[in-house]
Amino acid sequence: MNITNLLGRREFRNFFLADIISGFGVGLTTVGANWYMLQATHSNKLVGLYLTVNVLAGFLMSPLAGSLTDKFSRKQVILWTFLGRAVPMSLIALVIGYAGFNLWAMYGLAILTGAGWITYMAASRSYVQAVLPEELLGTANSFIEVSLQVGMFAAGAISGNYFELHWIYDHSSYQYYYVCGSSFISSSH
Secondary structure, eight states: OHHHHHHTSHHHHHHHHHHHHHHHHHHHHHHHHHHHHHHHHOOHHHHHHHHHHHHHHHHHHHHHHHHHHHHSOHHHHHHHHHHHHHHHHHHHHHHHHHHOOOHHHHHHHHHHHHHHHHHHHHHHHHHHHHHSOGGGHHHHHHHHHHHHHHHHHHHHHHHHHHIIIIIHHHOOHHHHHHHHHHHHHHHTO
16 A cells, blocks of 8 residues: 555654744744734735735745755755754744844844745755655655645644744743744744
């Protein structure tokens, strides 16, 4: 059976679990950043601009992301996208934690997450093609799409509860971004 064969492969199984954790971090960041922007500015326009900057950063990064994926080890590019998002995200969390809301830090976060996400997607999807035989690719593609959705939807559910119980009352967004950054780092192990 393809599923047993697929999950029996250590490289794919580890990638699959890391992809769920990474999707969880992406989901936390997406929900958290948008909610924080809205709470801090009370401006739908600035939230829309934040999302536009995020998408444009990914769009502009996509040619370079493909080149990086072709030039370097896909596994190394994946690990660097985890660290390359977690470390600056931690710095942004410190800025927000100490100085309060900073619009430029938020736009920096939008650029970072947009460019990091597209690079991760290019490297991760081609990594699966490199480590699996062709007859398992259809099943593997289904699994990695599910892993992404599970991580992101779980993050959405947890984020809403976290914000309702904790974040809105004490504005500890830096703690929230620490959790997001930690999920990227833990997925790299």
